[in-house]
Amino acid sequence: MNIDEGLSRRRFLRYAMVSGVAVPVYASTVIGNDAQASIQLPADPDNLTDLEKLHIPKVTIPPVVEDGSQAPIVVEMDHPMDDDHYIKSIQILNFDDPIVIKGKFYFTPVNGEVYVGTQIRLDGGEGKVWVIAECNQHGRWAASRSVKVAAGGC
Amino acid sequence: MAEKIKPPRMRLPRKVKQDEVFKVKVRFDHPSFTGLGRADVDETKFNRAVPSRFIRNMLVYYGDDLVSRFRMSSGIADDPLFTFKLKAVKQAPIKVVFVDNEGERWESSKDLKIKT
Numbered sequence: 001m002n003i004d005e006g007l008s009r010r011r012f013l014r015y016a017m018v019s020g021v022a023v024p025v026y027a028s029t030v031i032g033n034d035a036q037a038s039i040q041l042p043a044d045p046d047n048l049t050d051l052e053k054l055h056i057p058k059v060t061i062p063p064v065v066e067d068g069s070q071a072p073i074v075v076e077m078d079h080p081m082d083d084d085h086y087i088k089s090i091q092i093l094n095f096d097d098p099i100v101i102k103g104k105f106y107f108t109p110v111n112g113e114v115y116v117g118t119q120i121r122l123d124g125g126e127g128k129v130w131v132i133a134e135c136n137q138h139g140r141w142a143a144s145r146s147v148k149v150a151a152g153g154c
Numbered sequence: 155m156a157e158k159i160k161p162p163r164m165r166l167p168r169k170v171k172q173d174e175v176f177k178v179k180v181r182f183d184h185p186s187f188t189g190l191g192r193a194d195v196d197e198t199k200f201n202r203a204v205p206s207r208f209i210r211n212m213l214v215y216y217g218d219d220l221v222s223r224f225r226m227s228s229g230i231a232d233d234p235l236f237t238f239k240l241k242a243v244k245q246a247p248i249k250v251v252f253v254d255n256e257g258e259r260w261e262s263s264k265d266l267k268i269k270t
Contacts, residue, residue, distance in 0.1 A: 070231045099188055099228055102230060103225060104224070105223075106222060106223040107222060108222065110216055110240060111221065111222060111238065112239050113241075114239075116236070116237070117236070120231060
């Protein structure tokens with residue numbers, strides 16, 4: 001499984017080590033596809049399976065951001081928020097920025113729906129914002145959006 | 155002297171139905187500095203220029219229960235507006251608590267009213 005073709009293995013591992021995702025990703029690439037230990041990406045983004053539709057986060061971010069100090073982002077999911085099956089957390093990252101981890105939002109079933117909106121800082125130029133959602137039963141799932149930032153905000 | 159930071163402002167729907175999922179909006183006028191800078195424009199790498207200042211945690215309490223937590227870095231914007239959802243399981247106050255990286259704490263609370 002290849003996380004991002006534009007990101008070198010060495011660079012990804014360096015940043016992933018900081019964000020605490022290195023071990024699960026390494027496990028998925030080297031050992032296999034254990035749902036609890038790996039970050040899962042859709043096999044075919046145009047034809048998502050039912051499980052993928054439920055677990056891949058929907059990320060809304062403008063493709064072009066004028067002011068990188070105030071980039072709006074909304075993450076939502078159709079996943080149920082039952083006591084025994086819910087999304088535990090959503091993490092927002094950008095490996096191209098000097099500040100890689102933007103934040104991590106922890107949910108409980110009392111949230112009812114997975115929805116979080118905020119504004120993040122992005123460095124100038126082209127980059128990719130990653131969102132990792134963690135389900136209590138089906139592990140971690142990732143989605144990304146490419147973004148161009150006119151004036152960097154870091 | 156540094157400008158005093160005001161408590162966060164929270165917006166809830168006036169009334170919600172039992173078990174309805176509703177949006178909570180919280181605006182907090184808090185500065186966010188990464189503290190990073192470049193010595194000159196042509197430089198590719200950032201250096202630590204000034205001390206960083208940012209919101210570290212947002213805690214959401216529904217009644218006495220901690221129902222959500224947002225752990226942040228200086229990668230969050232200045233004066234952020236946070237939007238998230240909650241399910242109206244009981245009539246109880248909703249409280250948000252912010253703690254920044256210097257340990258300062260602010261909070262705001264509002265009562266949630268459920269239609270009977």
